[in-house]
Amino acid sequence: MRRRALSWTAGICLAGALAGAARAADPAPDVHEHDLPNGMKVLVLEDHSIPNAALYVMWRVGSRNERPGITGIAHFFEHMMFLGGHRFGRTFDNVMEAAGGSNNAYTTRDVTCYQDWFPASELPLILDMEADRMSGMDFVPATVQSEREVVYSERRLDMEEPEVVLDEQLWAAAYTAHPYQWDVLGWPSDIEAWRQEDLEAFFTANYAPQNAVLVLVGAVDADAAFAQIEKRMAGIPRGPERRPVVTREPEQLGERRVVVEDTSGGVPIVMCAWHVPASAHADTPPLMVLEHMLLGGESSRLHTELVEGEQLCVDVSGGLQGLQFDPSLFVVTCTLRDGGDPAAAEARVRAAVARVAREGPTERELRAAQNTLRASILRRMKTIDGKAEVLAETEVFFGGWRRLAARLDALRSVTADDVKRVAAAYLTERGITVGTLLPRAAEPGDDEDAAEDGR
Amino acid sequence: MKRALVPGVVTAFVALASTAFAQEPAPAAGAPPAAVRLPATEELVLPCGMRVFLVPDHETPLVALRVRLPGGGNQDTPALAGRAALVADWLRRGAGERDTLAFRRAVEDAGGVFDTYATARWIGIDAEFLAEDAPLAVSLLADVLLRPRLDAAEFAKSRDLALEQINVLRTEPNAALGNYWNAWLFGAHPWGNPAGGDEASLGGDPDALRAAATEFARETTRAGNVWLAVAGDFDSVALRALLTEAFPGTGEPLPPPPVPAVPQPRKGGVLLVDEPDSLQTYFTCGGPGFDRTDPDHAARHLANTILGGRFTSRLNRALRTEAGLTYGAFSRFDDVRGGAFWMHTFTQRARTAECVGMARRIYREFVEKGMTADELASARTYVKGQFAPDELETAAQSADWVLDLAISGLSRDFIDGWFARLDAVTLDDVNRVIRERFPREPLAWAFIGPAAVVRPIAEGLGEVTQIELSAPGFGPR
Numbered sequence: 036m037r038r039r040a041l042s043w044t045a046g047i048c049l050a051g052a053l054a055g056a057a058r059a060a061d062p063a064p065d066v067h068e069h070d071l072p073n074g075m076k077v078l079v080l081e082d083h084s085i086p087n088a089a090l091y092v093m094w095r096v097g098s099r100n101e102r103p104g105i106t107g108i109a110h111f112f113e114h115m116m117f118l119g120g121h122r123f124g125r126t127f128d129n130v131m132e133a134a135g136g137s138n139n140a141y142t143t144r145d146v147t148c149y150q151d152w153f154p155a156s157e158l159p160l161i162l163d164m165e166a167d168r169m170s171g172m173d174f175v176p177a178t179v180q181s182e183r184e185v186v187y188s189e190r191r192l193d194m195e196e197p198e199v200v201l202d203e204q205l206w207a208a209a210y211t212a213h214p215y216q217w218d219v220l221g222w223p224s225d226i227e228a229w230r231q232e233d234l235e236a237f238f239t240a241n242y243a244p245q246n247a248v249l250v251l252v253g254a255v256d257a258d259a260a261f262a263q264i265e266k267r268m269a270g271i272p273r274g275p276e277r278r279p280v281v282t283r284e285p286e287q288l289g290e291r292r293v294v295v296e297d298t299s300g301g302v303p304i305v306m307c308a309w310h311v312p313a314s315a316h317a318d319t320p321p322l323m324v325l326e327h328m329l330l331g332g333e334s335s336r337l338h339t340e341l342v343e344g345e346q347l348c349v350d351v352s353g354g355l356q357g358l359q360f361d362p363s364l365f366v367v368t369c370t371l372r373d374g375g376d377p378a379a380a381e382a383r384v385r386a387a388v389a390r391v392a393r394e395g396p397t398e399r400e401l402r403a404a405q406n407t408l409r410a411s412i413l414r415r416m417k418t419i420d421g422k423a424e425v426l427a428e429t430e431v432f433f434g435g436w437r438r439l440a441a442r443l444d445a446l447r448s449v450t451a452d453d454v455k456r457v458a459a460a461y462l463t464e465r466g467i468t469v470g471t472l473l474p475r476a477a478e479p480g481d482d483e484d485a486a487e488d489g490r
Numbered sequence: 491m492k493r494a495l496v497p498g499v500v501t502a503f504v505a506l507a508s509t510a511f512a513q514e515p516a517p518a519a520g521a522p523p524a525a526v527r528l529p530a531t532e533e534l535v536l537p538c539g540m541r542v543f544l545v546p547d548h549e550t551p552l553v554a555l556r557v558r559l560p561g562g563g564n565q566d567t568p569a570l571a572g573r574a575a576l577v578a579d580w581l582r583r584g585a586g587e588r589d590t591l592a593f594r595r596a597v598e599d600a601g602g603v604f605d606t607y608a609t610a611r612w613i614g615i616d617a618e619f620l621a622e623d624a625p626l627a628v629s630l631l632a633d634v635l636l637r638p639r640l641d642a643a644e645f646a647k648s649r650d651l652a653l654e655q656i657n658v659l660r661t662e663p664n665a666a667l668g669n670y671w672n673a674w675l676f677g678a679h680p681w682g683n684p685a686g687g688d689e690a691s692l693g694g695d696p697d698a699l700r701a702a703a704t705e706f707a708r709e710t711t712r713a714g715n716v717w718l719a720v721a722g723d724f725d726s727v728a729l730r731a732l733l734t735e736a737f738p739g740t741g742e743p744l745p746p747p748p749v750p751a752v753p754q755p756r757k758g759g760v761l762l763v764d765e766p767d768s769l770q771t772y773f774t775c776g777g778p779g780f781d782r783t784d785p786d787h788a789a790r791h792l793a794n795t796i797l798g799g800r801f802t803s804r805l806n807r808a809l810r811t812e813a814g815l816t817y818g819a820f821s822r823f824d825d826v827r828g829g830a831f832w833m834h835t836f837t838q839r840a841r842t843a844e845c846v847g848m849a850r851r852i853y854r855e856f857v858e859k860g861m862t863a864d865e866l867a868s869a870r871t872y873v874k875g876q877f878a879p880d881e882l883e884t885a886a887q888s889a890d891w892v893l894d895l896a897i898s899g900l901s902r903d904f905i906d907g908w909f910a911r912l913d914a915v916t917l918d919d920v921n922r923v924i925r926e927r928f929p930r931e932p933l934a935w936a937f938i939g940p941a942a943v944v945r946p947i948a949e950g951l952g953e954v955t956q957i958e959l960s961a962p963g964f965g966p967r
């Protein structure tokens with residue numbers, strides 16, 4: 036998730052901007068929408084501001100579709116999709132870059148998204164390449180092994196970041212049943228252990244066209260572009276229907292605590308987490324306002340109190356954890372000063388939350404949150420990439436890109452009482468999970484790998 | 491993520507983007523983009539001596555203010571490292587009628603952003619507001635530049651936070667390495683300063699530091715040293731009137747402060763920063779290069795694209811895609827620091843020797859044999875294809891280029907002629923540049939990793955200087 040936190044705020048805001056812009060000129064933004072017979076959704080938006088295009092393919096597959104033993108495989112797949120298509124195989128990146136294009140991809144707990152940025156004149160080639168890797172994968176053992184090492188290297192970067200280590204333990208403690216309990220990159224033992232058949236089964240189950248949304252924004256003719264998309268994508272057969280993720284996290288019945296002892300010489304960190312509803316839930320807009328008043332910017336309550344006022348912390352951050360299909364977490368992260376008291380930071384966070392539940396936001400705070408959300412929409416709307424991303428997110432997480440306007444309206448109509456109510460309902464003492472990272476001195480013998488490396 | 495080639499390091503090194511463009515009218519379908527130009531800009535000097543550039547773009551109802559105050563970290567001696575960054579933070583801690591909190595609320599209540607920061611070349615202010623709030627944006631900017639409070643208690647907070655952030659940086663070796671590398675390469679020159687300062691420069695006599703910061707803040711905000719670009723949705727006539735009223739007085743534009751005599755970077759030598767617990771070994775190596783004002787700039791850019799400037803570069807393909815040694819490997823020329831060349835990667839501790847050996851082999855083969863015609867064609871298409879979205883899609887991006895070119899004394903042709911210069915590079919040109927102008931071994935090296943593993947490898951690369959990651963400062967200056 037944190038790999039590339041999909042911002043709920045950004046999604047909503049962009050959505051709003053598209054819708055708002057549309058209201059001024061026309062009943063709806065000029066998005067061309069098509070459903071292919073195999074279940075794939077296609078959205079095309081013309082934008083001729085630069086001679087380029089952005090293509091997003093967002094798949095409804097993330098680490099929530101994994102199970103113990105194969106954690107991290109969705110993210111590993113994100114890597115393999117650049118290496119295994121029947122026609123382009125390992126030449127995928129070479130071909131794309133030689134045509135003036137570039138690409139990236141990210142995996143969250145909920146989705147995997149592939150992004151291409153290219154001169155619009157190269158659309159036919161880019162579509163050939165995307166269709167190729169959708170159509171099937173060759174899993175060459177040597178490639179699998181080498182890419183497993185790359186993913187492990189990515190994982191090690193995380194393991195050297197104390198905040199990431201604590202975050203991983205926090206989610207593992209806050210969830211006991213639902214697959215959000217493991218990190219997107221997966222447990223190291225699982226990274227070492229995926230087998231060929233796991234990969235094949237995962238691809239077949241998840242990479243079916245009915246699980247994908249394709250969004251194209253750029254200097255194209257919408258009708259001609261759709262014809263090109265249809266020609267290449269419509270022939271990919273619909274896949275088997277997946278077993279849905281049925282597990283619901285049972286209600287948390289009391290406070291949970293997790294401690295990580297850290298020898299890296301860093302500072303203490305405290306995370307307070309509470310369970311909140313899925314992104315599409317009606318209580319998300321008031322939770323966004325709550326997030327903004329507590330953590331949004333340097334005039335937010337917690338920044339003012341903890342970083343500037345008491346100078347207990349170097350930084351406070353967090354809030355909603357991006358776009359998610361299932362009930363997720365609201366996390367407040369406090370990075371303390373050297374030698375700072377974690378208990379004091381935790382007490383301050385809990386008191387600030389309790390106060391919102393009692394008193395709600397001020398009029399100024401409510402207005403500031405709504406202004407900021409509006410402006411952040413517009414900021415994302417400045418690029419073809421931003422437009423593609425918001426269309427894809429809204430389509431996938433909110434039941435269709437046309438929901439943009441409704442989502443923005445929901446934000447505009449949040450009241451102070453709504454914010455008070457959601458703070459009291461979700462950010463409870465009973466439902467809190469607290470993670471603490473405590474620095475401690477390294478001792479001789481901690482460094483078990485050293486002897487091994489020395490051989 | 492599939493790539494994101496180590497963002498921490500990129501940030502730490504503050505690599506200057508070396509290309510840019512604004513596009514022609516949309517090309518006919520099927521044709522690649524033909525050329526790119528900076529958008530039309532209006533330029534004026536206010537009576538007070540402040541330079542102003544206007545880049546109108548009415549697509550989105552936002553207005554961006556970009557300010558550059560030339561000087562920046564290049565004016566800091568090693569004993570004052572981090573002063574420019576402190577001043578950048580201090581400037582927005584209360585201005586005019588508003589104290590720190592009131593100023594932040596004025597920005598954030600309107601949904602605006604108002605960031606200040608320092609680079610080696612300047613202190614920057616990047617602000618953006620809804621178009622309807624342009625008067626508010628201008629008045630806040632005038633407060634910061636003309637009426638900063640420069641309050642002593644706020645300075646103490648700023649300094650304390652900066653010291654704390656150094657502690658945090660020491661837990662992130664991949665980000666910290668940039669500081670060690672610059673110090674190792676440039677020693678006591680300001681280019682060797684850690685941007686955020688170090689324990690010694692920030693931790694000494696607070697009154698002396700504050701006095702030096704005050705002097706610098708006054709100096710750098712003089713109207714003649716202010717370069718402002720306004721980009722986005724505004725009415726030029728109204729905006730000119732607003733600016734003239736907000737920035738009164740008379741004065742002359744000043745030339746950018748000179749950079750202390752440019753040093754030759756270190757040639758050879760190994761800095762080993764010991765972190766016994768590190769799971770990985772992080773390293774950077776490189777040497778003298780040449781900057782973007784050189785006639786060989788386009789060839790340099792194409793050459794580096796093939797060596798380490800994109801995902802399928804030779805370094806990343808070999809070390810990541812083929813050997814699985816790392817999450818990313820790349821190379822750059824640092825145009826903020828005279829075009830010094832460096833390449834960077836990391837690997838698990840047990841594979842350090844293999845990774846170092848492979849990076850050296852690839853580099854040696856590259857500088858000895860150069861690239862192929864196919865590689866040149868691919869690099870040229872790639873650089874042109876990525877140019878518009880990377881550099882000139884938004885008015886604010888264009889404004890950044892307008893300011894950079896003006897302050898650097900470069901003409902618009904740097905952008906407008908970029909595609910033509912790329913097209914003019916022949917295979918012979920690019921291979922001459924690779925053979926003759928990329929640094930040859932011995933390269934300078936900087937490692938962060940477990941000395942028990944790295945030391946024997948480092949000794950094979952040159953004379954080793956070893957320090958602890960936990961030791962104050964970022965290496966011998």
